[in-house]
Amino acid sequence: MLKISKLTKRYGSGDPVLKELDLTVEGDQLTSVIGSSGAGKSTLLRCINRLVEPTSGSVDLNGTEFTTLNRRELRTARRRIGMVFQSFNLIDRLTVMENVQSGRLGYISTWAALTRRYPREDIRHAYELMERVGIAHYADRRADELSGGERQRVGVVRALMQRPEILLADEPTASLDPKTSEQIMSLLRDLASELKLPVIINIHNVTEAKEYSDRIVGMRYGRIIFDDLPGKLEKAEMDEIYAGVPAMDRAEVGAVA
């Protein structure tokens, strides 16, 4: 169970990006976080594994308080959180297998990492996962030879290799074409239930969010203003989430609709 309470993030001395935010995610739920650009979705996700340092508040994952860990403890704790990125963040010049195994870097010895002699157990697990998402035959290919959808599958497998307790996905489909994007969303949904894994997805595409998630969280200006089942997200709520003052917000709604 991930329990976020009173989470605040302020960059420099400006207005806080996250304002005393509370959120609890558990079970094998797939939770989508929607909201216009600048609403703080990406900051929220990165505050969970402290890629962005929260200013105050608490992040608790299955009994571990993340905000007070020192660097070494944080490294160990981060293994328990998988993350998938908008631009995949793969290492282009390495093979798919190396990219996938890089999810295990927190576990294996430096020597094994250097010589690419990964533990048998990890290799078997990698093949299983790669087969599950349909990229096993690419193991020896370089990551930059793959298409966008395939690359994101590598990203997902890398995160799952950590055997995470929760999966964070930051706009995982924003760089993909609509068809591939749906495939990745349904893959994430299926994996959530197969692996009993809670998944939090930042997403721009509200239609996709409604179709694939168990729960939708709407953010605006650093606060959660909607938190319910996808079916409850009606036009009024949408307007409230997206009808920001800045022109950018309106453009966002147009793009989604």
Add this chain to the structure above:
Amino acid sequence: MMSTQSLQQTLDHWSRFTMRQRLMRYGGLTLTLLVVAWALSSIDVIWEWVWDAPVQMGDLFGRMMPPDPSNLPSILEAIWQTVNIATLATMFAVVVSLPVAYISAQNTTPNRVTLWIGRFILVSSRSVNTIIWALLFVAIFGPGIVAGIVAIMFRSIGFLGKLLGEAIEEIDQKPVEALEACGASRFKIVLYAIVPQIMPAFFAIAILRWDINLRESTVLGLVGAGGIGMILQGAIDTFNWPEVSMVLLTILALVVFGEVVSSYLRKKIL
């Protein structure tokens, strides 16, 4: 004359700032002419020698012809030594320059102190010429190939470290972020997210420096630090001009060979 006309031409292209550019260009031209006039009028040369120079040059080249190959075996041996100096020095310098590049790149250096240490190493290595390094190391190691290798190495560290550091600064940070999120240690992040990204630059820079070092190694012998320069110096000192021209031809062949090899390697690896 030609340059004035071409300036005019360029002006037509850039009519947006005509007046200012015109002033700047004419100003630049005048300044250049003044500086050249100053240099010409005050430089300490004996002008009779200058007018005599073509004759002297012709005379020297006449004495160099034809090249004398009788000493070719020892010339070739010295060339081999020169190649070894360049290759070993490049290899050592590459190894040493890696940590230097790491601490002198803004995105990987542990803290500001290490950044400045790194930059200091780069600047001092690059600012002191190979010959000056060689003078110093000949004093330490005595005349010979070892002083040459160390001199070339010291000079190369700055070059390699600077270019590698720039390559590190240009890497894509996203994979680094991803591996941080996996809980990988700093060293493993370097290994997986940084090293693969700078690999092509690394090879290109190392090959480039090897090519440069071949050329630099040819002069080490002039200060006693081994290689073909020793033979060249000997031949010049004894006024053995046919052998000098033979040595020069071999150096030419060596440099062309180096260029062919390095462009082949570049194509092969990248």
Add this chain to the structure above:
Amino acid sequence: MSTGKDTWRKPPFISHPGLRYGLYIAVSIYVVLTIATLPIDWDRVSDGMRRAQRIFSGAFPPNFDRSGLLIDGFLESLKIAILATVGGITLSVPLAFMAASNISIKPIYLIGRSIIIVARSFHPVIVAIIFVKAVGFGPFAGALTLVVYSIGFVAKLLAERIEEIDFGQVEAMRSVGAGFLSTLVYAVVPQIMPRLVGLGIYQLDSNLRASAVVGIVGAGGIGATLANAFGRYDYDFALAITMVIVGAILVSEAVSGLVRKRIA
């Protein structure tokens, strides 16, 4: 669902095993042999360490007493560098046209390329020695050396730039019946002018560096001052000179970088 496959090896860089191991073995043999046969005489080295210590202790603190000599030497280097840059560029322009394959005819192209290759191949110090022997000690030999050095660099890059020009303008000039020379002046020169100015500034910077070196073999400038100080065991003065050289190089690098950025 599971293949049960639990081994994986990174595909090797060179797929042919014979070739791969052959290369490994050849490289290791070369490295081991060349390192093992290095004539390192440790007695000489420990002796040398003492000598190095003497040099360094003699060098500190740097001695700026003879700053007049220092300034004269430096100014001479500067003059050498300026004259060599101007001379080098003047010669580089026609050479670059000769060596540009799209403008030139084959025999002239080959002559131009060979001159450039020869100019590039010899280290300035070697060129300097030859010139010192031919025209005597002093800054004239230094300037000649750096003219050759400049040609090797400027003419090569300029020729490459000419080969990249937009040929449409040349055809336009030809179509109005312009002669060869006016085609060059009106259609080609404007296109390569910015590159030429940039190269000139860069070359002035590298000539200043190089002029410090060629002086060591007698071609004038601050290098000659340095070589004299070293030869007379005036290590404190030598250090002062070296510091001035390093400082001048840093300043000149910064200035040329700035100017080129403004022009580009």
